[in-house]
Amino acid sequence: MADTAAAVSTASAAPLVAPKLSVRGLTRMFGGLIAVNGVDLDLHVGEVHAVIGTNGAGKSTLINMLSGEMAASSGDIRLDGREVTRMPQPQRARAGIGRSYQRTTIFPEFSVLENCRLAAQAQAHPRPWRIWESAGRCRLSNERARVALERAGLLAHQHVQAGSLSHGAKRQLEVAMCLATRPQVLLLDEPLAGMGAEETERMLGLLQELKAGHAVLLVEHDMDAVFRIADRITVMVNGSVVASGTPDAIRVDPVVRTAYLGEEQMHG
Numbered sequence: 286m287a288d289t290a291a292a293v294s295t296a297s298a299a300p301l302v303a304p305k306l307s308v309r310g311l312t313r314m315f316g317g318l319i320a321v322n323g324v325d326l327d328l329h330v331g332e333v334h335a336v337i338g339t340n341g342a343g344k345s346t347l348i349n350m351l352s353g354e355m356a357a358s359s360g361d362i363r364l365d366g367r368e369v370t371r372m373p374q375p376q377r378a379r380a381g382i383g384r385s386y387q388r389t390t391i392f393p394e395f396s397v398l399e400n401c402r403l404a405a406q407a408q409a410h411p412r413p414w415r416i417w418e419s420a421g422r423c424r425l426s427n428e429r430a431r432v433a434l435e436r437a438g439l440l441a442h443q444h445v446q447a448g449s450l451s452h453g454a455k456r457q458l459e460v461a462m463c464l465a466t467r468p469q470v471l472l473l474d475e476p477l478a479g480m481g482a483e484e485t486e487r488m489l490g491l492l493q494e495l496k497a498g499h500a501v502l503l504v505e506h507d508m509d510a511v512f513r514i515a516d517r518i519t520v521m522v523n524g525s526v527v528a529s530g531t532p533d534a535i536r537v538d539p540v541v542r543t544a545y546l547g548e549e550q551m552h553g
């Protein structure tokens with residue numbers, strides 16, 4: 286238990302600046318099942334905060350509540366200190382909480398730029414069906430889309446049909462679409478899923494860059510990548526947080542070793 290205490294005390298040595306996103310006691314029930322159980326979490330700009338856990342631990346449910354796609358049963362979520370727990374998803378996206386999805390959500394027939402522009406438009410316009418009314422607004426969405434594509438390293442492919450991109454580039458496009466909404470918080474649900482080594486490296490480089498201006502929450506099963514990139518790791522088991530701390534603290538945490546990570550993975 287001493288090591289667990291170390292992991293917890295490391296968590297309390299979090300940056301002194303106020304968190305960008307602060308979560309307290311967040312809970313989600315599905316009938317009698319507690320999918321997420323009283324989770325506390327602080328996300329800071331400048332940090333990649335990974336949430337790991339076995340299948341069914343509650344990671345996607347957590348992200349869905351943070352993005353506003355799923356209502357919380359109880360608890361609260363604050364963005365810059367302002368409560369957003371019951372704010373609907375579109376409003377929450379406009380307030381600065383952006384997300385990417387496990388499944389690719391791009392329109393394969395549209396170009397890379399068009400996909401990104403649609404994301405920018407959806408964020409910028411509370412009533413997207415009226416976007417054609419303003420050429421100025423369209424120009425703005427276009428500009429935001431290009432900036433996002435440049436950051437994600439996809440500007441050279443802007444006129445390519447999205448469906449013809451490699452798997453890794455599609456995941457990059459997902460991140461670019463999220464960036465086009467100009468979020469302050471990035472919620473990334475398994476951005477490395479199905480990627481080869483080279484694509485993984487590219488994505489990790491991108492995340493490393495993005496954390497400078499964003500608070501990044503990363504849900505990811507690739508443990509090598511998580512331990513390389515994360516500044517903090519929160520471990521969930523059966524809906525509850527069992528440990529939270531730096532990668533070094535988590536690596537030696539006996540509760541985490543027992544509950545989740547295989548011994549082999551922890552030696553790296």
Ligand SMILES: Nc1ncnc2c1ncn2[C@@H]1O[C@H](COP(=O)(O)OP(=O)(O)OP(=O)(O)O)[C@@H](O)[C@H]1O
Pocket residue numbers: 315318320338339340341342343344345346347
């Ligand atoms: N809509 C739902 N209705 C009922 N139960 C659900 C629903 N969504 C999730 N659950 C249950 O909640 C628990 C947490 O699921 P969740 O998908 O959040 O886990 P996860 O950690 O993201 O898993 P994975 O790594 O497999 O994506 C699981 O027991 C799951 O079966």
